[in-house]
Amino acid sequence: MVFQIFLALLFALAGAPFVAASEAFFLARDGAPPASVILLPGSGAPAEDAARDLRRVLGIMSGRAPEIADAPQREPAVVVGLASEWARATGEEGPAARLANAASESFLLLSSAKRLLVLGKDAAGVSHGVYTLLHDLGCRWFFLGRDWEVIPKKSEIEVRADRVEGPAFRVRRLNCGASQGGASRALFEEWSRRNRLGSAYGKTGIHHAYANFVPESLFKEHPEYFAWVSADGKSPGNKQNGLQPCTTHPEVVKRFTEGALSILRGRRERDPDPPLLLSVSPNDNTGNLCRCERCRAVGSYTDCALLLANQVAEAIRGEFPRTLVGFMAYGRVSPAPSAGREADPNVIVSMATAYTWNTHPLEMQLQWPKFVRHLIVREYYSIGQWGGARPDYEGPAIADLSQTLKRWRAQGLEGVEAEMNHFWGSCGARFWAAARFLWMPDLPREEVSDDFYTNCWGTAAVPMRRYFERWESGQPASARVMGLAFQDLADAARLAADPAVRRRVDLLTLYLHGFHLQEQTAKIAEECRRMKLSEEETQRRLEPWCEEGNQLLYRGKDAYLVAISPKAYRMTRPHPPFTPAEAENLRARDLDFYRKAVGGALVEVGGAPVSMDLMPPRARERAAPSATSASPEFLLGKTSYLMRLKANEELTMSLEKPREIEAPASIRTPKEARGEGEDLLESARGERLGRIIVWSLGSEGRDRDFLAFHSVTSENAARPIRFVAPREGLYQFDVASGAREKSVIFRVVGPPSRSMFADLKNHQNISPLEIRPPARAKGARRAPSPTTLYFYVPKGTTRFALQLRRFKNAPVDFTLSARGGQVIHEERATRDSEWIIPVPTERSDAVWKLWIGTDQISRVGLDGVPPCVAVDPSDLLVPRAATAAP
Ligand SMILES: [Zn+2]
Missing domain, CATH: 2.60.120.380 (Jelly Rolls)
Structure with a gap:
């Protein structure tokens, strides 16, 4: 009898959960009032935000905003909340049981005639469930702000679903650097939520953190807590500067273990979510880490820093058994630890893809898994100093993101934390695609690209695909390519039937015109320098450009198209809104400018796959x-050597000693990086200076399998590197170092070239x-x-x-x-x-x-x-x- 009542209740409250095929549920239908949105109480803040957004979006889609209710009995309704809360309110354990073995942040979407369940395993899962549902219905949030929101209008909204879904990567974080001030933080967090970014380890990422435990201010009173710095990383440390602690000093260890407990207790009190991650990672400028006698006895820089992370993990285990200790493999602590060591099972390592000292990111990704259970990658998606504002920025393109994320997933890495800034004008499409691949790396790249062109650009998709794919192909921003880009924008504006699409084309016009002004200003300034003109004359020539540039940059910044520090420019008057007429005028003007610059027609070259x-x-x-x-010199990291070899064919290569080159102003030289990437410049005898990475491309050049590393040492000129081809086929040799690869040159000498x-x-x-x-x-x-x-x-x-x-x-x-x-x-x-x-x-x-x-x-x-x-x-x-x- 009890069982029958339970069954009846279950059917009454939960629709018909036992049907084999999912039934259609109508969120909206002609003539009928829209389905209510029921938010299960106690589901957490992310669920509340998502339910509110769902109501708003459904209102725009159908023209009538649904009610938000909290009575689970109501029908027809979309039920949003935790699966555990659903079980509590209705007694129905089925959804929670289906999610029991799913990953963190997973959700269940289940439709029946009377109900649509959007139930999360946890609060983040609820939010991801809501945005997956909206994504399935055609809603998109491409870049930041309302201009980039796409919500299709439909009088009938039908959903059929019966699936449990969760993220492929546990860590999917874009770390936005310099804040734009104002609403940017909230907007970015909203964009991240809507694009299902997040982390199973909570809100905190893995970052430089020693100063949280031993602040530099202690240096005066307790110099013994601080590192003895070694200039070359090998000889004993002989000077102090207070930038890093000595991690083997017993008092320092105590400050870390006790400090960790007190930080975690504080977070437990303030935040309803348990603290799942605590960074115990060196401060930036790792060249200042300690090489005192005690530290040298422990081992390498990495050995010392990892020992401390292990000690903290051990200290917090009793009270915080689920909390991981975050460690950044970066700078001098990039190389994997020495043989025989291992990371505490609760240590999570984030492997940087730049500023890696005395190793290479690929080598790190092969070595570190031997020592540690939890691993993620620290990526760099758009960095201002590396040209992040440029349309031809060389950061990872959509194709690269698809490839690397697929590979890292197959390697069992848990995710990515990527540094970026608000360069949505140059990199927005990449940020959006990265979010898609981080959720599901197996998505075909074409599907993600097509989604972007079709849904963001509508009737202007063809010229906008041309615009983006030309930049993605690696063509530099020459006058011709800039002209073609403005031509594409002009075509797109003409074809844009939807005012929202036209607005997006106008915003990209604003961005590209801003870049054009920046380039021209730099050119004029350079010319004035060369002609040794006076400061006043230089100012006079720059004035008209700066006047306009100042205003446009500010308006671009406010639309999150370029990141500039609020301190960099001082606005003297409010800037007017950017109008369609103004955009039209800029496109025509710039197109004309570049037509004149190339002295003829703007022609397309390249881009055809080979x-x-x-x-x-x-x-x-x-x-x-x-x-x-x-034999000219090719810049390291930019050029690969490609050879077709027969089976067992032997290849020998000598390398000239690497040397430093004058780095362009936009690139930080190793010296300025204060010890993060200077490995190649230390040419002590026998030291590994860099790597030759050997890939097999197969007989048709389609594969790309990693084969071997060859260490490059300062003795390689005398002792050539030998490679024997295991089989007939095409081979690729990348000469690379862990340094910012542009700053150092190798020259391959001797045949064969x-x-x-x-x-x-x-x-x-x-x-x-x-x-x-x-x-x-x-x-x-x-x-x-x-x-x-x-x-x-x-x-x-x-x-x-x-x-x-x-x-x-x-x-x-x-x-x-x-x-x-x-x-x-x-x-x-x-x-x-x-x-x-x-x-x-x-x-x-x-x-x-x-x-x-x-x-x-x-x-x-x-x-x-x-x-x-x-x-x-x-x-x-x-x-x-x-x-x-x-
Ligand atoms: Zn020390």
């Missing part, structure tokens, strides 16, 4: 090697090679020697682009010639520019030669031809199709 099934070219293409050609390719993005025809003049002893004078590069122009190519950036503005002669040696284009470059080279029909499907009269150049780029060049024509690899007999 086959990576690369072979040596036909015998008749193989010109004799040129004896005089000097083989093919090279640079910055391969999606196998597109883009090769922004960065070439630097060879090293010179200080003060030595040397006549520049010419540079010769060979590359392949595929059949049917009608034109390609050549970009040259000269070294110290000296004029540079160059010629381009095809098979047979006839010169096709000859010029003296007196400015840094791009040349569009027309290809006569009979000169395509051939190896071309680029001869530059000097090695005093800082950049050569080729857009529109396959991304391989060779110093020696016999080393060039070309797509297999091109090697077939004609």
